[in-house]
């Protein structure tokens with residue numbers, strides 16, 4: 201298991217989603233391009249936010265990334281507070297808010313395992329794509345319960361175990377590709393491999409040994425968010441109930457086929473893709489209330 205220090209170092213060096221758009225731009229253009237890409241490929245985020253009652257609510261966002269959803273929460277009338285493990289995410293959030301003139305309450309650097317806010321402060325805790333990266337998730341769940349007002353809501357997006365991305369892309373296709381990559385490197389063609397992600401996976405296979413590297417959870421962890429990722433977990437709804445025992449699940453939503461990793465899905469009619477995404481998508485949204 202990796203320490204919080206390793207996790208902080210990783211996310212500081214790899215701010216979330218950064219590789220998805222050209223980052224050699226001024227901040228204003230970068231944020232605009234990033235948001236356009238994010239909500240074109242993950243339009244369900246805006247629909248899920250629209251289903252929440254955010255106006256005048258005190259909302260803590262855990263794990264800010266590029267602060268795209270933070271802006272959306274503020275635009276929907278939420279009184280936004282932020283928390284992120286990295287100085288980089290905190291700095292990007294304040295840069296964005298200043299550039300676009302967005303009002304916010306506070307933003308702090310710190311960990312969800314020890315939330316630096318007082319008891320019963322928030323109506324909603326929102327965390328998109330973050331909690332599955334924190335090893336001590338039971339402590340996080342207790343901390344979220346502590347800072348929520350009675351009857352408050354936890355809205356989390358977690359990686360979905362029962363998904364095409366997990367069962368097909370990571371478990372089958374990527375393992376076969378890894379085997380091929382390893383063989384290519386063994387027949388003297390290692391120098392031909394230039395892609396930094398592929399080099400990262402090869403290094404992992406060399407460090408851990410190929411057979412050990414191909415086993416879960418290690419292979420799953422290193423195949424979500426890059427070969428250097430220290431920690432991830434995938435969730436079926438019953439696993440959510442165990443890790444977030446202080447809460448009960450009010451509603452779930454399943455979204456996002458991750459077509460970048462499964463490009464052949466683009467050949468299917470849109471209605472089929474929607475059907476698949478709503479059952480076997482990679483993003484499991486869970487709306488929880490205190491038990």
Ligand SMILES: C[S@@+](CC[C@H](N)C(=O)[O-])C[C@H]1O[C@@H](n2cnc3c(N)ncnc32)[C@H](O)[C@@H]1O
Pocket residue numbers: 207211212216217262263264265266283284285286289310311312313327328329330333334
């Ligand atoms: C995958 S990114 C998600 C960012 C954003 N919510 C999004 O959807 O793009 C994970 C973020 O969570 C932050 N993070 C990781 N562990 C954390 C912790 N223990 N406490 C607070 N933030 C954490 C990282 O620094 C990073 O900004």
